Amino acid sequence: MPVTETTPPVIEIRDLHKAYGALEVLKGVDMVAEKGEVVSLIGSSGSGKSTLLRCANLLEDSQQGEIRFEGEPVLWHGTGLGRRPGDHKQLIRIRTNLSMVFQQFNLWAHMTILENVIEAPVTVLKRDRHEAEALGRELLAKVGIGDKCDAYPAQLSGGQQQRAAIARALAMEPKALLFDEPTSALDPELEQEVVKVIKALAQEGRTMLLVTHDMRLAADVSDHVVFLHQGKIEEEGPPESLFGNPQTERLQQFLSHSQ
Numbered sequence: 541m542p543v544t545e546t547t548p549p550v551i552e553i554r555d556l557h558k559a560y561g562a563l564e565v566l567k568g569v570d571m572v573a574e575k576g577e578v579v580s581l582i583g584s585s586g587s588g589k590s591t592l593l594r595c596a597n598l599l600e601d602s603q604q605g606e607i608r609f610e611g612e613p614v615l616w617h618g619t620g621l622g623r624r625p626g627d628h629k630q631l632i633r634i635r636t637n638l639s640m641v642f643q644q645f646n647l648w649a650h651m652t653i654l655e656n657v658i659e660a661p662v663t664v665l666k667r668d669r670h671e672a673e674a675l676g677r678e679l680l681a682k683v684g685i686g687d688k689c690d691a692y693p694a695q696l697s698g699g700q701q702q703r704a705a706i707a708r709a710l711a712m713e714p715k716a717l718l719f720d721e722p723t724s725a726l727d728p729e730l731e732q733e734v735v736k737v738i739k740a741l742a743q744e745g746r747t748m749l750l751v752t753h754d755m756r757l758a759a760d761v762s763d764h765v766v767f768l769h770q771g772k773i774e775e776e777g778p779p780e781s782l783f784g785n786p787q788t789e790r791l792q793q794f795l796s797h798s799q
């Protein structure tokens with residue numbers, strides 16, 4: 541479907557506030573990912589990047605603000621997530637549609653790679669097991685580990701495990717992929733295998749939110765880059781201006797330390 545002005549953003553976050561007890565982590569953050577857009581989130585450790593991603597797919601409750609998924613409000617404050625009647629269905633819908641890839645892969649150690657990939661489609665989406673397996677094999681081939689279907693996570697390199705985790709996220713047929721530092725746990729040579737997959741997904745026109753320490757990756761794949769500093773957006777824009785002509789001293793400093 542072509543993107544038109546009437547297509548609502550896949551994810552829209554407005555004035556989001558999140559605190560852990562007295563610690564204010566997000567202090568009024570706005571972020572929008574249009575369909576087909578790659579938005580990267582950069583910033584120092586502790587600036588709130590993971591918290592923002594976790595709030596976006598409702599893994600975390602928040603105190604104030606608005607989150608919309610395809611134009612529809614999905615957030616209620618004060619009740620605790622999943623505690624209102626009907627919330628549980630909503631949570632599942634959001635989490636399956638905004639599929640997350642974590643730094644530490646989080647594969648289930650006691651399951652084969654293919655079982656890891658088909659588990660949620662079969663149990664949560666109630667997909668037919670044979671169809672889920674066929675799609676799972678296809679996705680594992682797509683990320684370059686089609687020969688690892690029957691292996692266990694411990695038998696794979698970190699780069700292979702992360703690619704399996706990406707296949708698992710894709711198996712939910714999500715509307716957007718959320719990556720939280722997907723290459724940080726990897727040795728540089730394995731990092732590139734995963735970078736290649738992320739670039740291919742960006743080229744396919746997938747909607748993605750990408751938290752990364754890899755400025756080259758962010759510059760290569762992003763339509764929009766957001767620099768978070770102490771829970772606030774300090775600067776944002778297209779990668780060319782953010783990386784090529786940073787305006788704020790904080791971003792200039794951050795970039796000088798991360799290159």
Ligand code: ADP
Nearest residue numbers: 560563565583584585586587588589590591592
């Ligand atoms: P980033 O991903 O940018 O490194 P995080 O979102 O993980 O930052 O963390 C932002 C801040 O929130 C940090 O100060 C961190 O210690 C704190 N924090 C994160 N998760 C929790 C939690 N579950 N409980 C309390 N504090 C947390």
Ligand code: MG
Nearest residue numbers: 589590591721
């Ligand atoms: Mg983080």
